[in-house]
Amino acid sequence: MSTALHQTPENQGEIYHGFQANLKPAPLVKRFLASCVDYGILGALFYVLVIAAIAVGVFVLAALSGIKESLIGQILMITAIALLVVGLLSVYHIYFIYFEYKKGRTPGKKLFGLSVVTVDGSPRTKSKMVIRELFRYVDTLVFPAVICIAMTDRKQRVGDLMAGTFVAYSQTQEAGSNFIYIKQADYNYIFELVQPKPVIDSKFMDDFLLYASQRFLRGISEFDMKDPYMLSLEQQVREYFENDNHKRLDGRSALLFFAEHCYQLDLKKRLEEKG
Amino acid sequence: MEIASASEKISVQSADRLVPGGFWRRFLAVFLDGIIVAVVTVPVAMILGILVAFVAPDAALLVEAITRILNLVVVYFYYGHFYSTKGATPGKMVLNLRVINSETGKNLTYGEAFMREVFGKLISALPLLIGYIVAAFRDDKKAFHDMIFKTQVLQQEKN
Numbered sequence: 001m002s003t004a005l006h007q008t009p010e011n012q013g014e015i016y017h018g019f020q021a022n023l024k025p026a027p028l029v030k031r032f033l034a035s036c037v038d039y040g041i042l043g044a045l046f047y048v049l050v051i052a053a054i055a056v057g058v059f060v061l062a063a064l065s066g067i068k069e070s071l072i073g074q075i076l077m078i079t080a081i082a083l084l085v086v087g088l089l090s091v092y093h094i095y096f097i098y099f100e101y102k103k104g105r106t107p108g109k110k111l112f113g114l115s116v117v118t119v120d121g122s123p124r125t126k127s128k129m130v131i132r133e134l135f136r137y138v139d140t141l142v143f144p145a146v147i148c149i150a151m152t153d154r155k156q157r158v159g160d161l162m163a164g165t166f167v168a169y170s171q172t173q174e175a176g177s178n179f180i181y182i183k184q185a186d187y188n189y190i191f192e193l194v195q196p197k198p199v200i201d202s203k204f205m206d207d208f209l210l211y212a213s214q215r216f217l218r219g220i221s222e223f224d225m226k227d228p229y230m231l232s233l234e235q236q237v238r239e240y241f242e243n244d245n246h247k248r249l250d251g252r253s254a255l256l257f258f259a260e261h262c263y264q265l266d267l268k269k270r271l272e273e274k275g
Numbered sequence: 276m277e278i279a280s281a282s283e284k285i286s287v288q289s290a291d292r293l294v295p296g297g298f299w300r301r302f303l304a305v306f307l308d309g310i311i312v313a314v315v316t317v318p319v320a321m322i323l324g325i326l327v328a329f330v331a332p333d334a335a336l337l338v339e340a341i342t343r344i345l346n347l348v349v350v351y352f353y354y355g356h357f358y359s360t361k362g363a364t365p366g367k368m369v370l371n372l373r374v375i376n377s378e379t380g381k382n383l384t385y386g387e388a389f390m391r392e393v394f395g396k397l398i399s400a401l402p403l404l405i406g407y408i409v410a411a412f413r414d415d416k417k418a419f420h421d422m423i424f425k426t427q428v429l430q431q432e433k434n
Contacts, residue, residue, distance in 0.1 A: 036406065037406070037422070040397075040406055041398050041423075043398070047397065058336060111422045111423070
């Protein structure tokens with residue numbers, strides 16, 4: 001909790017797993033839509049579970065006729081309903097804790113490019129996520145959450161403040177969950193391009209690393225980083241490394257990947273000019 | 276740059292102009308499809324209800340359950356068949372709409388169609404229909420059920 005007290009604007013550009021990321025706090029609209037998706041998913045899940053429970057209940061009542069009037073029957077019914085409520089509540093909380101701890105974002109947050117990160121850049125822990133989740137009861141009263149988000153720099157809700165986390169927004173991630181409509185042949189072409197391959201030419205690599213460091217890290221860029229193709233490419237890189245928990249994407253691997261990609265494009269262009 | 280030329284190449288290659296399907300057009304299509312599905316299920320439910328009322332008047336809940344399951348079965352085959360073979364249901368065909376999987380660009384399979392129509396639309400409807408309304412304001416016109424099950428509704432514009 002001590003981390004929440006040291007909120008200085010200076011440490012906004014932190015280094016997360018080698019990628020220098022200026023994590024922006026998430027806009028309120030996106031958070032609202034993301035929570036709509038999450039509650040929608042949970043609602044649909046509850047709908048199915050409750051209907052299944054009712055079906056089972058009706059079946060049991062029909063099978064054991066007369067049990068409804070007896071004392072044991074009433075005790076059984078009350079315990080069944082209590083169990084159902086406890087079950088639904090635990091599904092509700094486990095959904096958020098599981099996705100925010102394991103993946104860093106719930107399905108709803110993923111669609112809008114949001115993720116839960118810690119203020120000091122340390123890894124997410126289970127206890128932080130549980131604290132964050134417990135304060136959901138305060139935050140679902142809406143006013144505490146809205147006031148708290150408006151008052152803090154990083155747009156944290158009460159639970160975020162207590163756990164020392166905030167919700168970050170990444171345009172790249174949102175673009176990654178978006179869609180580019182293309183034909184199957186084009187898709188195959190792009191898919192082939194973004195497959196990482198072993199690097200052959202070491203001199204080219206050294207030149208490129210210098211060049212890439214200027215472009216990607218120091219921001220001296222001729223690339224249009226808002227180009228959907230570039231964004232999807234970066235997303236591919238992130239996904240490729242994020243799949244495996246042991247391999248974290250550090251700066252060098254990212255540069256190597258981009259280098260290889262540009263090299264392949266260059267090679268292709270030269271071959272086309274020849275032939 | 277090479278990358279810019281690659282993305283240009285893609286946009287040039289697609290001959291038929293496909294743009295994301297508009298909100299009111301899709302609204303109408305859903306309306307038409309609803310009528311078609313109702314034409315199949317409602318008479319069956321009515322006949323079943325009348326029959327059961329004569330034979331076993333206590334089994335009203337059973338009729339309800341059977342009707343709902345029948346509705347799910349009809350939805351499964353109706354949307355599954357039309358989405359997988361034609362890429363659009365009759366209601367969408369009338370309005371020049373198509374539904375594809377946005378990850379592969381292919382038509383939906385039976386399972387994908389069912390998940391989109393039943394669970395996806397439930398998810399969109401539950402938070403006060405916000406899941407649907409969002410589609411009107413997005414560039415890619417995706418509702419929650421499109422985002423979650425990775426589908427895209429396209430509108431064909433002939434050049």
